[in-house]
Amino acid sequence: MKKLIAGVVLGVGLTAMAHGAGDPEAGEANAAVCASCHGEAGAKPIMGTYPKLTGLGEKYLYRQLVAVKTGERQIVEMTGILDNLSDDDLQDLAAYYNEQDMTVQQADPDLVDAGQALYRGGNMASGVPACSGCHSPQGKGNEPAGYPRLGGQNAEYIQKQLQAYRDGERAGTQNASIMMDVAAKLTDSEIEAVSSYLSGLN
Structure with missing residues (x-):
């Protein structure tokens, strides 16, 4: 033993x-x-x-x-x-x-509430889990699991990647299947809101 x-x-x-x-x-x-x-x-x-x-x-x-x-x-x-x-x-x-510092941006004030609700609580009706479960409440990610920091990231980039996961264009890499399953349940407005919220999260 x-x-x-x-x-x-x-x-x-x-x-x-x-x-x-x-x-x-x-x-x-x-x-x-x-x-x-x-x-x-x-x-x-x-x-x-x-x-x-x-x-x-x-x-x-x-x-x-x-x-x-x-x-x-x-x-x-x-x-x-x-x-x-x-x-x-x-x-x-x-x-x-x-080792470099992430610079945080300003989220769109009109999208903060919707983005925060999705990030922290998911969408029970459509089966979307809370993003914070894997990427941490502050968006700092999970290094041992290899889940990236999202807080402070460019909103346009996050939006593009979520759409790519949803459309099956970003597949095959480690953990892609997890994100493809999540993104498949997201609407365009949810993707826009959570992406904006993340750009200002720290």
């Missing part, structure tokens, strides 16, 4: 190391190419439909970088950008961006 427990503890420890061993300083050296779209330190993308990369969670960022590089997640604007980066380089990038 002791050997079994020791094995489990060791396995968990190694898994944590695998997704938390990136070197932020090394990542910064490779981040220059990202700045042309995502802004300095990944904090101010040139378009609202591009994501902020700051503080999303190292595990989530690493998984997404791997998915983009392998073609599992296809983003036309990123075609070929990661081709020359090693797995260590991707871990370093994830570590660097995770």
Whole structure:
């Protein structure tokens, strides 16, 4: 029994190391190419439909970088950008961006109540779960599970991704099935409201 427990503890420890061993300083050296779209330190993308990369969670960022590089997640604007980066380089990038501060925006006052209600309580009538259950009440995500921070993210980007999940355009990556199931039950107005609310949540 002791050997079994020791094995489990060791396995968990190694898994944590695998997704938390990136070197932020090394990542910064490779981040220059990202700045042309995502802004300095990944904090101010040139378009609202591009994501902020700051503080999303190292595990989530690493998984997404791997998915983009392998073609599992296809983003036309990123075609070929990661081709020359090693797995260590991707871990370093994830570590660097995770250490940067997320800047919070101003949510549309007219959408705050509806967005907050959906984020915190879901929609029991349509079967939409509360977003806060996975992404935390403050929108800070869940690093061990690899669920990203959403608080402060660009509203346009969140809206685009929820629509992509709903339409089946963002599928195949880890946890995509969870989000596809949730998004399938969301209306356009709910997506707009929760996206706006999240942009101002911290």
